[in-house]
Amino acid sequence: MLKKEIQNILDSSREVGWVLEPNAKSLLHMAGLPVPRYGWAENIEEAASMAAEIGYPIAAKVVSPAVVHKTEVQGVSLGIDSQEKLQEFYRKMSILPEFAGILVEEMVEGEELIVGATIDYQFGPTVLFGIGGTAVEVYKDVALRMAPLAPEDMSSMLQELKGGKLLAGYRGKEPIKFSALTEVLLSFSDLLMDIAPFIESIDLNPLLCSAQGCVVADARIILADQ
Amino acid sequence: MDLTPLFLPQSVAVIGVSSSNDRHPANVIFSKNLLRYPVRTHAVNPKGGVLHGEKVFPSVSAVPEEVDLAVVAVRAEYVGSVLQECIAAGVKSAIVISGGFSESGRDDLQTGLVDLAARHDFPFVGPNCLGLYSPGIIDTFFLPAERMVQPPKGGVAIVSQSGGILVDLLVKFADEGVGISCAISIGNKAIIRERQLLEFLASDSRTGVIVFYVEGFARDEGRDFVRMARDCGKPVIVMKAGKTNEGGRAVSSHTASLAGDYQVFRSVLKQHGVIEARNEYELASYCEALSCYSDKSIEGRIGIVTGSGGHGAMAVDACISKGLSVPGFSESIRQQLQDGFSASIRSIAAVGNPVDLTGSALENDFVSAVETLSITPEIDCILLLLLPYLPGISSDLGASISQVYRRSGKPLVAYVPHVEKYRMLIEGFELNRVPVASSIESAVNMTSVLRRCRPC
Known part of the structure; x- marks a missing residue:
């Protein structure tokens, strides 16, 4: 059952064609997916007070309906450790087209994974899961499943990934918390079944997973043409 | 309908x-x-x-x-x-x-x-479309009877979006001795499509294995199709054309770019236990194996019996590349194999896996080795590489080894070169419902598909 608040976010994003990241985070949070602590700062003072509340170092990202791929305009800055640096980032971003503030976020660490969705012409809502990061299209280490996911799809998808071993405690590293990953995938699959008629594709990339749990560090929700 | x-x-x-x-x-x-x-x-x-x-x-x-x-x-x-x-x-x-x-x-x-x-x-x-060909029942193909190559009556149903591909498959199946229950070309599939045909064939008592040649499903129809295929209780095999992306499609997310039509297609088939044949050779092998063993399911621990070391080595490579295992045997099995050998090969035959009986093997050495492996729990399928030109064996070997399968029930796949003079040997297997491949690779494909077949 689609929550009214989620429907509202989708409706208000229709004009832009995709969901701005702070709204996407809020939508995912409502759907039970773990997101970092964050705030959407629309002026430089707000940014400073949010950062102080979250605690440095923080991550900051540009918010603009004209910027879908933030890294391509240097719109992401990780590990900002002072108010000066934060303000400098804000000023740099403010000249970008349709600038609508910045997202101030808690820093999270973990293995970079990707969870995504697309609406396939023949099979409908489809989930993608794999090794994430900015090079995801280079390594293409991903598994695909028709949604909704069944519990047995979790293990089969992990087995399918070449990089699956990296998650299970490779060379002395602590294994990631698989129960948290399973929860993320199942909640994501439920959300997808609810919002499938409205979307074209979703990227949660990276989803950061560690021994402590999983957090969606970045999210892109592209809406379907109506 | x-x-x-x-x-x-x-x-x-x-x-x-x-x-x-x-x-x-x-x-x-x-x-x-x-x-x-x-x-x-x-x-x-x-x-x-x-x-x-x-x-x-x-x-x-x-x-x-x-x-x-x-x-x-x-x-x-x-x-x-x-x-x-x-x-x-x-x-x-x-x-x-x-x-x-x-x-x-x-x-x-x-x-x-x-x-x-x-x-x-x-x-x-x-x-x-060409319509329907059903041996002994009807034939609406507009190809003169004398021009057609018709496979025998059997348990495989073929549904094809292309008439030309269908006729070619019939030639191939006839060649490999794969029998069909019906072959139907659906052309533009305006009303009757894959889903309705799957529903009919799933309950058709003449059909044991269902094959589809698909260029693409109609919008969202793949969804119903794979679910129905998963639940239908018969092996369903799909061969897909149009595997390459048309390219140039502008996409704004990583997922949309990575989830190409064919990538999704093959993943979703696998997710639902539908077998994908990547070409007509795989398709013919899968059909032949599943027509014989539609009720068998193996984990994929293969025991190989061969009359030539080279054939054994090639088969091991092919098995491993398909994810099958070729486990070694325990001491007692090795001893049992050894005890079954005739005196002439006892000092030269190898009792590892592959069991290499050598070119000096006699008829009974093959029967005895297959017998031993058929009661060995360490393996769940036997791959027999038979070289009919070896001087010690006769044309009766196909029938006599098939009897071992009929007693033990452990799936057996044979490789025999397909030339006319070995016909009787091949029929000895086929008439006893043991699949015979014409190449080592095809024999390994036959074994690997048994693992992908869910218990029905």
């Missing part, structure tokens, strides 16, 4: 026979069914007359009995009115052979047929 009258018709009307051109598709279809099949066959043409001594009826309503199936081969623009007549006359189903619809830009003509059929819940196959 009941497809029984379409698949098992008692009476057929061939509409559109020509009085002047006996190579007309309708004439070919009329003649072959009249002469070679039990179905009662009637010719229809508005001009009436006589064809090969048989009365030509001026319309389908003039046929003096209930018609189960109309085969329509008239010009595209007349098909709509012909179907209308069929429906009015109480005909139960149709196959529209005629082309000239969506495939050549006439969506309007095709939509007309779809609307008409949907209104009257009237099942028809096509347009733009």
Whole structure:
């Protein structure tokens, strides 16, 4: 059952064609997916007070309906450790087209994974899961499943990934918390079944997973043409 | 929609026979069914007359009995009115052979047929197709009988979006001795598509294995198809054309870029236990193995028996690349193998896996090695590489080794070079329902598909 608040976010994003990241985070949070602590700062003072509340170092990202791929305009800055640096980032971003503030976020660490969705012409809502990061299209280490996911799809998808071993405690590293990953995938699959008629594709990339749990560090929700 | 009258018709009307051109598709279809099949066959043409001594009826309503199936081969623009007549006359189903619809830009003509059929819940196959070939029942392919290569009657049903591919598959299946229950070409699949046919074939008692050649499913129809395939209880094999992305499609997310049509297609098939054949060779191998062993499921621990070390080594490589294992044997099994050998090979044969009996092996060495492996729990399938030119073995070996399978029930796959002079050896296996491959790779494909077949 689609929550009214989620429907509202989708409706208000229709004009832009995709969901701005702070709204996407809020939508995912409502759907039970773990997101970092964050705030959407629309002026430089707000940014400073949010950062102080979250605690440095923080991550900051540009918010603009004209910027879908933030890294391509240097719109992401990780590990900002002072108010000066934060303000400098804000000023740099403010000249970008349709600038609508910045997202101030808690820093999270973990293995970079990707969870995504697309609406396939023949099979409908489809989930993608794999090794994430900015090079995801280079390594293409991903598994695909028709949604909704069944519990047995979790293990089969992990087995399918070449990089699956990296998650299970490779060379002395602590294994990631698989129960948290399973929860993320199942909640994501439920959300997808609810919002499938409205979307074209979703990227949660990276989803950061560690021994402590999983957090969606970045999210892109592209809406379907109506 | 009941497809029984379409698949098992008692009476057929061939509409559109020509009085002047006996190579007309309708004439070919009329003649072959009249002469070679039990179905009662009637010719229809508005001009009436006589064809090969048989009365030509001026319309389908003039046929003096209930018609189960109309085969329509008239010009595209007349098909709509012909179907209308069929429906009015109480005909139960149709196959529209005629082309000239969506495939050549006439969506309007095709939509007309779809609307008409949907209104009257009237099942028809096509347009733009060859229709149905069902050994001993009916053949609506407009290919003269003497030009066709027909596989024997058996348990594989083939559904194909392409008529040409279907006819080629029949040649291939005939070559490999794979028997079919029916082969149907669905062309533009205006009304009857993969899903309806899967539903029918899943409950068709003549069919044990269901094959689809698919270029693409209609919107969202893949979804129902894979679920139905997963639950139908019979192995379903799909061969897909159009695996490469057209490219140039602008996408704004990583997921959309990584989840190409074919990537999704093959992942979703696997997710639902549907077998994908990547080419016609794999397809023929899978069908042959599953026709024999549709009720068997293995984990994939292969025991290899060979008359040549090289063949054994090639087979091990092929097994490993398919993810099958070739485990070593315990000491007691090795001893048991050794004890079964004839004196002449005891010092030269290898009792590892592969069991290499060498070129000096005698008939009974093969039987004994297969017997031992058939009761060895360490392996769940036997791959037998048989070289019929070895001096110590006879043409009876196929039948005698098959008896071991029939007693033990452990799946056995044989490789025998397919040349005419080894025919009796090959038939010794095939007539006992043991699959025989014509290459090592194909033999390994046959074993690997048994692992992918869920217990039914």
